[in-house]
Amino acid sequence: MEKVDLLVVGGGAAGMSAALAAAGAGPVSVLLVDREERLGGILPQCIHQGFGLGYFHRDLTGPEYAARIVAQMEGAAVSVRLNTTVLSLSQRRTAELSGPGGYEPVAFRRLILATGCREKxxxxxxxxxxxxxxxxxxxxxxxxxxxxxxxxxxxxxxxxxxxxxxxxxxxxxxxxxxxxxxxxxxxxxxxxxxxxxxxxxxxxxxxxxxxxxxxxxxxxxxxxxxxxxxxxxxxxxxxxxxxxxxxGLIPERELLAGLGGKLPGWASLCGNCDYVHEIVDTVTAQAEELGRQVGMELLGKK
Ligand SMILES: Cc1cc2nc3c(=O)[nH]c(=O)nc-3n(C[C@H](O)[C@H](O)[C@H](O)COP(=O)(O)OP(=O)(O)OC[C@H]3O[C@@H](n4cnc5c(N)ncnc54)[C@H](O)[C@@H]3O)c2cc1C
Structure with a gap:
């Protein structure tokens, strides 16, 4: 079975920012998985302006905001698997993935859920x-x-x-x-x-x-x-x-069902999966901080 230090579920602003920060902390293996065919989460469909004033100090569209983070991903030590859905999680720190190659089990030491939210x-x-x-x-x-x-x-x-x-x-x-x-x-x-x-x-x-x-x-x-x-x-x-x-929007946490509905110490939530943020800038800042902490923890520096 494939083994990674950190599995990040969701490739929106939260998942990408958390993965980048964790990988930036030092030599940890980070796998980011998203069910869509591209990174960015909800951002690519938000073509209006109003994104990034707090974080990038620019009035950007959703796709422009996403492109800035995707550009950072290109040089980073983060493995990305798109068109891949995380079907379930287990207490044994394994995940069942379904992607273009079929069924793929993955074992991990640490998990970040950045699965966004869904609409009522x-x-x-x-x-x-x-x-x-x-x-x-x-x-x-x-x-x-x-x-x-x-x-x-x-x-x-x-x-x-x-x-x-x-x-x-x-x-x-x-x-x-x-x-x-x-x-x-x-x-x-x-x-x-x-x-x-x-x-x-x-x-x-x-x-x-x-x-x-x-x-x-x-x-x-x-x-x-x-x-x-x-x-x-x-x-x-x-x-x-x-x-x-x-x-209204509800944090998407269905994957926790496989863990008895509880969040174990080795798993964390960020972005809209944690709580519904009004603006993306706070999503990015929160996820970066979490990713940095998790990266340090995996390196035994915390
Ligand atoms: C219409 C709209 C307008 C907005 N306008 C603004 C604005 O003007 N200014 C502003 O700052 N913010 C705005 N926001 C808010 C901002 O866009 C979001 O808060 C932010 O982008 C959420 O990021 P996220 O990573 O938490 O979630 P998302 O972007 O939703 O990413 C979650 C990702 O998880 C993936 N995923 C979920 N479950 C699984 C699974 N089981 N397996 C694999 N992948 C999975 C999804 O495919 C998705 O890519 C707006 C949001 C919306 C919806």
Whole structure:
């Protein structure tokens, strides 16, 4: 079985930064694994600006931010395995990997989980009706538009006014779609003020506060939703072919199930897998510090 000092799961900003810092501490073998075909995690699909002001002191797009860290990876003593999913972990400090070469078990001394986060879906809300096509999470829609160049629909309603919802509302307008509004159950916008201004106000997209979606309509494809105005209790049906849900993010820690749901002393979390960070700069800084500490520990210097 292949043996490494450190296995890093996830090649986003967190995984890359942790792996680089650990490898920079001295002669330790570091293997970084990601299920995608490229490094960067969520960053390559975030083509808007607003990344890196804190860390690189530059206003970068997501792909530009990722490219800066990927460039450091090129000269570093980190083995990278892409298109490879970590299927499970065991208490014996082994991982089961599935990649282009098939099943690959790996033994490690230390583990860093940098698996990011996942989006809450419409299933997490008490929404009744049919289950037609045309309901996407904001991240799925962002990936379709920015990486695949597909347009998921034409007449769009966004549910949830966090930063991801705001950014996607603007993205649909820029794609030539009609955005009916952003629906928010709270009394004010959930995202950053700068995003509220640049995404909604500048593009004249209405924010519908104290409102939620209670029912989906349509057979096959979405034809509309029922909106409930929470203060009056009144409901109205709105025609749309696409509902984008931006309902929040949850740290992705499914792999801990194989360890009884607990984090052993030889494993650490970083980036959005640890907690959902608002900006990537804090992800990079946190992961670098962790990687440096783990590298020193593996060298017996801590
Ligand atoms: C739409 C959007 C807009 C944003 N806007 C901004 C902004 O304007 N400014 C800003 O600073 N920040 C922004 N952020 C936040 C920032 O992009 C993230 O906090 C940061 O990139 C997260 O990095 P990460 O490495 O923790 O996770 P991710 O980038 O999600 O990386 C996790 C990686 O783990 C891999 N993985 C997961 N499970 C496995 C497994 N079992 N096996 C193998 N690989 C696995 C995934 O494929 C992925 O590549 C935004 C985020 C989003 C989603």
């Amino acid at each position: 879906t419409i299933g997490s809300l008490p929404v009744t009706g049919t289950r037609p096509a045309g309901v996407f999470t904001a991240g799925e829609a962002q990936r379709m538009i920015n990486l695949r160049h597909w347009r998921p629909g034409r007449k769009v309603l966004v549910l949830g006014s966090g930063d991801l919802g705001l950014i996607m509302a603007r993205r649909f307008v820029l794609e030539g779609c009609q955005v009916l509004g952003v629906v928010e159950q709270k009394g004010s916008c959930g995202g950053m003020v700068r995003n509220y201004r640049s995404c909604l106000l500048e593009h004249r997209i209405p924010l519908m506060t104290r409102t939620t979606v209670t029912r989906l309509h349509g057979e096959g494809r979405l034809t509309g939703v029922t909106l409930r105005h929470l203060d009056s209790g009144k409901e109205e049906q709105v025609a749309c072919d696409t509902l984008i849900t931006a309902l």
